[in-house]
Amino acid sequence: MAQGIYRAAKRLKLEIGRDLTVTGFDDLPMARRLTPPLTSVRSPQGEIGYQAAALLHRLAAGELNVPVHLRVPTELIERASC
Numbered sequence: 001m002a003q004g005i006y007r008a009a010k011r012l013k014l015e016i017g018r019d020l021t022v023t024g025f026d027d028l029p030m031a032r033r034l035t036p037p038l039t040s041v042r043s044p045q046g047e048i049g050y051q052a053a054a055l056l057h058r059l060a061a062g063e064l065n066v067p068v069h070l071r072v073p074t075e076l077i078e079r080a081s082c
Contacts, residue, residue, distance in 0.1 A: 001024075002022055002024045002031070002034065002038050003030070003034070005022050006022070006034055006035075009022075016036055016080075016081050017036050017080050017081050017082065021039070021081060021082040022038060022039070022081045022082075023038070023039045023040065023041065023081065023082060024038045024039070024040040024041070025040065025041045025043070026040065026041070026042070026043065026045075027040040027041065027042035027077050028040070031077070031079070032079070034081070036079065036080030036081050037079035037080050037081065038079055038081045039076070039077065039078050039079045039080075039081045039082040040076075040077050040079070041074050041075070041076055041077070042074060042075045042076075042077055043072060043074045044072055044073065044074075047072050048072055051070055051072065055068055055070075
């Protein structure tokens with residue numbers, strides 16, 4: 001999505017970081033390669049997978065009978081797109 005926004009901004013002669021801000025999610029490697037580099041939210045994918053598997057195990061064991069809400073820490077990686 002961010003790459004499409006960058007292309008559209010270029011066509012419209014808008015400067016990212018000055019005329020508009022763009023923030024991504026997952027902090028993919030391409031975020032650093034965009035010009036300007038993309039501000040992104042980094043989430044702990046391994047931790048999310050672990051928690052999902054643990055919940056699935058509890059569900060299969062009959063230990064869950066109410067909705068579960070989990071929070072995992074995220075980190076804002078500030079770059080030049082904001």
